[in-house]
Structure formats: structure tokens, C-alpha cells
Amino acid sequence: MTEKQQNILNSALRLFATEGVDSTSTSKIAKHAGVSEGLIFRHFTNKEGLLQAILENGREKSDAYFHSVMQVKDPKERLLMTLHLPFVIPSDEYDFWRLFYTLKWQRGPMEHEGMNLFRNSMKEAFEELGYTNPSAEAQLVEALIDGVATEVLLKEIYPKPLLDCILEKYKLK
Amino acid sequence: MTEKQQNILNSALRLFATEGVDSTSTSKIAKHAGVSEGLIFRHFTNKEGLLQAILENGREKSDAYFHSVMQVKDPKERLLMTLHLPFVIPSDEYDFWRLFYTLKWQRGPMEHEGMNLFRNSMKEAFEELGYTNPSAEAQLVEALIDGVATEVLLKEIYPKPLLDCILEKYKLK
DNA sequence: GTCTATACCAGGATAGAC
DNA sequence: GTCTATCCTGGTATAGAC
Numbered sequence: 023m024t025e026k027q028q029n030i031l032n033s034a035l036r037l038f039a040t041e042g043v044d045s046t047s048t049s050k051i052a053k054h055a056g057v058s059e060g061l062i063f064r065h066f067t068n069k070e071g072l073l074q075a076i077l078e079n080g081r082e083k084s085d086a087y088f089h090s091v092m093q094v095k096d097p098k099e100r101l102l103m104t105l106h107l108p109f110v111i112p113s114d115e116y117d118f119w120r121l122f123y124t125l126k127w128q129r130g131p132m133e134h135e136g137m138n139l140f141r142n143s144m145k146e147a148f149e150e151l152g153y154t155n156p157s158a159e160a161q162l163v164e165a166l167i168d169g170v171a172t173e174v175l176l177k178e179i180y181p182k183p184l185l186d187c188i189l190e191k192y193k194l195k
Numbered sequence: 196m197t198e199k200q201q202n203i204l205n206s207a208l209r210l211f212a213t214e215g216v217d218s219t220s221t222s223k224i225a226k227h228a229g230v231s232e233g234l235i236f237r238h239f240t241n242k243e244g245l246l247q248a249i250l251e252n253g254r255e256k257s258d259a260y261f262h263s264v265m266q267v268k269d270p271k272e273r274l275l276m277t278l279h280l281p282f283v284i285p286s287d288e289y290d291f292w293r294l295f296y297t298l299k300w301q302r303g304p305m306e307h308e309g310m311n312l313f314r315n316s317m318k319e320a321f322e323e324l325g326y327t328n329p330s331a332e333a334q335l336v337e338a339l340i341d342g343v344a345t346e347v348l349l350k351e352i353y354p355k356p357l358l359d360c361i362l363e364k365y366k367l368k
Numbered sequence: 369g370t371c372t373a374t375a376c377c378a379g380g381a382t383a384g385a386c
Numbered sequence: 387g388t389c390t391a392t393c394c395t396g397g398t399a400t401a402g403a404c
Contacts, residue, residue, distance in 0.1 A: 024387070042301045044217035047379055058389045063381060065387090120300060126349065127297040128215045158356035161346065165357075169342025173334065176299065183331035184338075191364040197369070220397055231371045236399060238369090 027065050029055040035076050039117040042124065043073060077125075080118040085136040092140060097147035098194070104144060104163060105188055108171040109181045120175055123168075200238050202228040208249050212290035215297065216246060250298075253291040258309040265313060270320035271367070277317060277336060278361055281344035282354045293348055296341075 033055035037046040048069055052059040066072040087107065094100040111119060126132050144163055148156035166188070173179050189195040206228035210219040221242055225232040239245040260280065267273040284292060299305050317336055321329035339361070346352050362368040 026388075042215070042217060044215055045301075048381085049379075059380090060382080060390075061388055069380070124297070124300040126345075127293060127300075128218075131349065155356050155360060158353070158360050161352065161357055162343075162360045165342035165346045166339055167342070168345055169338035169340070170335075172299075172341055173338045176304065179334065180331070183328045184334055187328060187331050187335045199370075221399085222397075232398090233372075233400080234370055242398070 026055070026057050026061060030057055030062055030065065030072070031076060031079070034072050035117050035121065038073065038076065039120040039124070043069075043121075076118075076121070080115070080122065081134055081136070083115060083118070084122075085134075088136050088140040092143045097150040100143065100147045101151070101163075101192060102189070102194055104147075104167070105192065105194070106185070108167055108174050109185060111171070111174065116175060119171065123172065123175070199228070199230050199234065203230055203235055203238065203245070204249060204252070207245050208290050208294065211246065211249065212293040212297070216242075216294075249291075249294070253288070253295065254307055254309070256288060256291070257295075258307075261309050261313040265316045270323040273316065273320045274324070274336075274365060275362070275367055277320075277340070278365065278367075279358070281340055281347050282358060284344065284347065289348060292344065296345065296348070 030051065034046070034051045037051055037054060048062050049059050051072075052062060062069075062072060066075055091100060091103045091107070094103060122132060141160060141164065144160040145156045148159040153159050170184065170188070173184075174181075186195065203224065207219070207224045210224055210227060221235050222232050224245075225235060235242075235245060239248055264273060264276045264280070267276060295305060314333060314337065317333040318329045321332040326332050343357065343361070346357075347354070359368065
């Protein structure tokens with residue numbers, strides 16, 4: 023992976039995330055990356071290939087997240103960490119997550135294996151905690167995380183009070 | 196508003212919502228609507244004008260929603276209706292809401308006055324109900340609604356159990 | 369109000385030199 | 387690995403006839 027190759031990846035992610043994949047032209051990416059347009063195609067075959075390379079990158083990072091949460095054995099602790107997720111997104115990953123959420127609406131669910139494992143581990147946590155409907159609870163947590171992550175990624179928010187409200191709902195406070 | 200004009204609006208909404216604004220060409224819209232391409236520009240000036248017409252339409256409908264909820268005086272009842280919102284989206288408005296959420300990520304917040312009023316009415320409900328931090332609670336409800344609406348719009352879900360979980364968190368069950 | 373024809377440009381992609 | 391030059395398609399938009 024040369025420096026220019028990395029530049030292309032970075033620029034494309036930034037532009038895809040902020041302006042959308044379809045309205046970002048390859049020439050714009052090239053200019054932003056300080057690179058010739060042709061180079062993009064040399065390295066990534068086509069625009070779709072570039073997008074896939076970016077997604078592959080991000081998937082690895084996000085799986086690391088999920089993995090670290092799933093390793094926690096205590097269900098209460100695991101739920102707690104899960105609810106924290108939207109608030110601990112590293113700011114240098116904001117672009118990726120913006121892109122991720124955008125694509126959900128255009129290219130279907132963006133599912134990958136790591137996410138299914140995670141979903142299941144949430145369900146198990148609720149089972150162990152004796153909740154009445156663990157799988158609905160897991161679905162709710164997922165929706166909640168997505169909603170809160172959206173607020174975090176798109177608006178200025180004050181994390182502390184919001185987090186407090188959430189934890190109180192799950193009697194973790 | 197002639198029939199063909201309406202056809203254009205319907206087709207554009209469907210295509211914008213499912214494939215994205217930028218990757219939907221005017222010629223595709225024209226074919227889908229059974230109309231000449233030129234007609235689109237006669238009626239809506241340009242593609243952006245077409246999009247705006249669609250959004251204006253949807254805004255009116257959604258404001259009707261919000262308005263009906265805000266009229267409810269009892270705070271508990273109002274909160275209850277609010278939490279129901281994602282589950283009572285008429286299926287013929289799914290396209291609009293899909294488009295709405297997509298655009299949030301590309302063109303900023305999609306805010307309009309009706310939404311601010313609504314936000315405030317939620318905050319007031321939590322005040323009246325004696326919650327510690329009403330404005331954070333309102334923000335949480337908004338995130339929750341968005342997250343749940345996303346599930347409803349993008350996945351198959353079983354509304355009943357999910358709703359039960361939510362109501363239980365707010366002691367409405 | 370509506371269609372056909374067409375202008376014009378921008379975007380994705382390739383070829384070939386260095 | 388990288389750049390320059392270029393091709394070609396298809397997208398937005400306009401003009402003019404009916």
C-alpha cells in the first residue's frame with residue numbers, strides 16, 4: 023500500500039461520506055488526493071472497487087469493537103458496554119460510520135458476520151438477565167444504538183445526560 | 196396538477212427512495228412514469244425542483260402526524276402516542292420516509308418548523324411527568340423513534356414485542 | 369400540456385508514455 | 387507506480403413542433 027494509494031482511500035472516504043458515493047466523481051477524488059485520475063483505476067479497477075476497499079477497511083475496525091464487547095462474560099457489564107458504543111466512536115472513524123449509515127438506505131442492510139454474532143450475544147445477555155423477551159430487547163438495543171449513533175454523527179450532542187437517561191431505562195444507574 | 200404530473204411525482208419518489216437521488220436519471224423517471232423526459236423539466240424546472248416538490252408533499256403529510264400528537268394535552272398520553280409513531284407509518288408513505296432518512300445523511304438535518312414544535316412538546320411532556328432531565332429525555336425519544344423507524348422501514352419486524360419493550364422502559368405498561 | 373430531437377457536458381474508464 | 391491524453395456513454399437540460 024503506497025502513500026498515494028492511501029491518499030486515494032482517505033480522500034474517497036471523506037468525500038463519499040460527506041457528499042454521497044454517486045455524487046462524488048472520480049476526478050474530484052483524484053484532485054482531493056493530489057493524484058491523477060487514472061491511478062484510481064490502476065489500483066482499484068473501478069469506482070465500485072474503491073468503495074469496496076473502503077468498506078473492507080471499516081469492517082475490520084468495527085469488528086474489533088464488537089469483538090471486544092463480546093468477550094465480556096458478565097451480561098450486565100456487556101449490556102453496559104454495548105450501550106456505550108455510540109459514545110465511544112473514535113472521531114477519525116466518523117466518516118466511515120456516516121458512509122455506513124448512508125449505504126444502509128441504498129444498498130440494503132450492510133450486514134456482515136461480525137454483526138450477527140454481536141446480535142446474538144446481546145440476546146444471550148438479556149436471557150441471562152431474565153428479561154421476558156430477549157430477542158425483542160436485542161432488537162430494541164440495536165435500534166437504540168443506531169438512533170443514538172445517528173445523533174452523535176450528525177448533531178452536536180451532550181453525551182453525558184443522554185447516556186444517563188439510557189442507563190436509567192435499563193436500571194444500570 | 197395533471198395526471199401525468201402526478202405520475203412523475205410518484206415515479207420519482209419511488210425511484211429516489213429505492214435507488215437514491217443521484218443514481219436515478221431523469222430518463223429513467225420518465226420511462227417509469229410513461230412520460231416524455233422533456234415534460235419533467237417543463238413542470239419542475241430541473242431535477243432539484245422535482246426533488247423539492249416531493250419533499251414539500253411529504254412535509255405536509257408528516258406535519259399532520261406531528262400536529263395530531265401535539266394536540267393531546269395529557270403528557271402521558273402524548274408520550275404514548277409519540278412512541279407509537281414508527282409503528283403507524285402508513286405503508287404508502289414508506290417511500291417518502293426512506294427518502295427522508297437517506298437525505299439526512301447527505302444534505303444535513305432536513306429540519307422544518309413542525310419538527311421543532313414537536314421536539315418542544317416532547318420536552319414539556321417530560322417536564323410535566325417530573326423527569327430529571329427533560330431535554331435529554333426528549334433527545335433520547337427522538338433517537339429512539341429514528342432507530343425504530345429505521346428498523347420498520349428497512350427490515351421485517353414484529354411490532355408488538357418491540358413496542359412492549361419500549362413501553363415498559365417508560366413505565367407505560 | 370405533451371412529445372421528439374438534439375445540444376452539451378461530465379463522468380467513468382482505457383491506452384500508452386515515462 | 388504514476389501521469390497525460392483521450393474515448394465514449396449517458397445524464398441534464400433546451401428548442402420547437404403539435
